[in-house]
Amino acid sequence: MSNIIVDARGLLCPMPVIRVQDCVSTLDAGELVEAVCSDPGALNDIPAWCRINGHRVVRTQEKDDEYIVVLEVGEL
Amino acid sequence: MTIPKAKAVALISGGLDSLLAAHVAIEQGVHVEGINFFTGFCVEGHTHAIRKQDRSKPKRNNALWVAEQLGIKLHIIDIIEEYKAVVFNPRYGYGANLNPCLDCKIFMVRKAHEWCLKQGFDFIVTGEVIGQRPMSQRKDTMPVVSRQSGAEDRLLRPLCAKNLPPTLPEREGWVDREKLYDFSGRSRKPQMALAARFGFKDYAQPAGGCCFLTDAQYSSKLADLWRSRGEKRYELDDIMLLKVGRHFRPKPGFKVIVAREEGEGKFLQGYRKQFLSLSTTSHPGPLALIDGEVEPADIELAARLISRYSKGRNEEKVEVEVRQPDGSSHQLRVQPLAPSDIPEAWHL
Ligand code: SF4
Numbered sequence: 499m500s501n502i503i504v505d506a507r508g509l510l511c512p513m514p515v516i517r518v519q520d521c522v523s524t525l526d527a528g529e530l531v532e533a534v535c536s537d538p539g540a541l542n543d544i545p546a547w548c549r550i551n552g553h554r555v556v557r558t559q560e561k562d563d564e565y566i567v568v569l570e571v572g573e574l
Numbered sequence: 575m576t577i578p579k580a581k582a583v584a585l586i587s588g589g590l591d592s593l594l595a596a597h598v599a600i601e602q603g604v605h606v607e608g609i610n611f612f613t614g615f616c617v618e619g620h621t622h623a624i625r626k627q628d629r630s631k632p633k634r635n636n637a638l639w640v641a642e643q644l645g646i647k648l649h650i651i652d653i654i655e656e657y658k659a660v661v662f663n664p665r666y667g668y669g670a671n672l673n674p675c676l677d678c679k680i681f682m683v684r685k686a687h688e689w690c691l692k693q694g695f696d697f698i699v700t701g702e703v704i705g706q707r708p709m710s711q712r713k714d715t716m717p718v719v720s721r722q723s724g725a726e727d728r729l730l731r732p733l734c735a736k737n738l739p740p741t742l743p744e745r746e747g748w749v750d751r752e753k754l755y756d757f758s759g760r761s762r763k764p765q766m767a768l769a770a771r772f773g774f775k776d777y778a779q780p781a782g783g784c785c786f787l788t789d790a791q792y793s794s795k796l797a798d799l800w801r802s803r804g805e806k807r808y809e810l811d812d813i814m815l816l817k818v819g820r821h822f823r824p825k826p827g828f829k830v831i832v833a834r835e836e837g838e839g840k841f842l843q844g845y846r847k848q849f850l851s852l853s854t855t856s857h858p859g860p861l862a863l864i865d866g867e868v869e870p871a872d873i874e875l876a877a878r879l880i881s882r883y884s885k886g887r888n889e890e891k892v893e894v895e896v897r898q899p900d901g902s903s904h905q906l907r908v909q910p911l912a913p914s915d916i917p918e919a920w921h922l
Contacts, residue, residue: 539635550646
């Protein structure tokens, strides 16, 4: 199963979180979402959002000024 | 049989008052979820992200942090488009700057009320305190917010409820009025004492308010934008750019935005496909964007202006690359402006 990509490059927090939230609300538990961001704040905010809303961060990655968060949708 | 818990949505700004108000409701056994509205003007997060010198500090989003402390869900809602009407035409006017606080409160409570109706929630919790803010949190404006938002007596302010008539959650026994508070006035001491009692530390205490519209300098840049356009109009990019860099307007319809440091330069780089951009090539220096319809003489002036902020400021000539939004570019060799050549009136 390939990850669903949320392209949040060029957006400042909290817009990347909002994009991820809106995407996740259409998905089922277990699906994987990969958020690609240019605001380093996303590396804090998306995992924080996941923790409080019951989703699991699979990995975070930082490369060439891009910040990637992969998460698994939890039971809503 | 267990009685189902009453459900409330709490307006979470990220500040102390909304944290306390939500906690009071949770303590009374109410199921609370948080809601946070993103207007585009919020102070949250991004200025830290943009400015390099702040990068070492934690870049947390305070609304998310508060929700995590409370152990509740948080719904962040993008209201950028709808909020424009509030900023353009506030029925109750502006505060000290372009902050339409009372209309803003009404709007947010109305949106929260609509959310409640859709999600089957019973009432709304806010951290408002009578007398705390001169415009939106006064004894006479509290009923205005309840009424105009449509929430009526489904709006509970746990921090000052005892100074107000009982609301539906109190009358229904969803919360115990006796365990609510009677704070009033501008003092922050009661909130700080309550925070200590609940064991909250390290909370955010924004000085002026929750958004950039309370900031005098920001408001004057926004007013300038509207003046130059001949109408009140903005897009998200416009109001983001007002948070970044030094802004100069040498003449109507011609504005230069100069990055103050590398982080801002990187941020402005993202706009090079939308604006004419300038950067010094012979010496390290800032990136700048030009906003408006400009003539060659204006571009040269902008080049001299940014040279003044480059390492070549004391040189005879500095080379500047002028880049079109389509990526094509040409070079200019200019003399940096002296500080005395930059009229005070250009600064926004
Ligand atoms: S400070 Fe800004 S966000 Fe807060 S009530 Fe006033 S206008 Fe609204």
